[in-house]
Amino acid sequence: MSDLRELYQEMIIDHGRRPRNFCVIDDATHFKKGNNPLCGDKLMLYLEEKNGVIEKASFQGAGCAISTASASMMTQFLQGKTEVEAREMFTLFHDAIIEGKTENVAKLGKMAVLAGVSEFPARVKCATLAWHTLMGALDKTDIDVTTE
Numbered sequence: 001m002s003d004l005r006e007l008y009q010e011m012i013i014d015h016g017r018r019p020r021n022f023c024v025i026d027d028a029t030h031f032k033k034g035n036n037p038l039c040g041d042k043l044m045l046y047l048e049e050k051n052g053v054i055e056k057a058s059f060q061g062a063g064c065a066i067s068t069a070s071a072s073m074m075t076q077f078l079q080g081k082t083e084v085e086a087r088e089m090f091t092l093f094h095d096a097i098i099e100g101k102t103e104n105v106a107k108l109g110k111m112a113v114l115a116g117v118s119e120f121p122a123r124v125k126c127a128t129l130a131w132h133t134l135m136g137a138l139d140k141t142d143i144d145v146t147t148e
C-alpha cells in the first residue's frame with residue numbers, strides 16, 4: 001500500500017476531491033462519453049471550440065481519484081489551447097504514462113504528477129481515460145470511448 005500511497009500525491013488527491021471544471025457546457029461543440037470498465041470510471045467530456053481554439057472544457061461523471069484528477073487537470077490545460085496543441089499533449093501524455101518515457105515529462109507541467117502511474121499498469125487506464133475520450137471528442141467518432 002505504501003507505493004500506492006506515494007502515488008496519490010497531494011495534487012491528485014486535491015483534484016480528485018475537488019475536480020475543476022466539473023460541470024456541463026450547454027453550448028458544447030464536442031461531446032463524448034468515456035468508460036474504463038476495468039476500474040469503473042465513467043466520464044462525459046464537453047468542449048466548446050471556436051475557430052480551432054478550445055475555449056472551454058469540462059467533464060462530469062464518476063470515477064476513482066486518478067481518473068477524476070486526470071480529467072480535472074486535462075480540462076484546465078485545454079482552456080485556450082488549439083486542437084493541434086491538444087493532440088500534441090495527448091502524444092506526450094500517452095508516451096509518459098503508457099510507454100513510461102521520461103524525457104518529455106517536464107512538458108506535461110503539473111500533469112507530470114500522473115506520470116508515476118506508469119509503474120502501476122492497473123491504474124494506467126484510469127489516467128488515460130480522459131485523454132482517449134478527448135481524442136474521440138475531437139475526432140467526432142460515433143461510438144463511446146472505452147479503454148477495453
Ligand code: ZN
Nearest residue numbers: 039041064126
Ligand atoms: Zn480508475
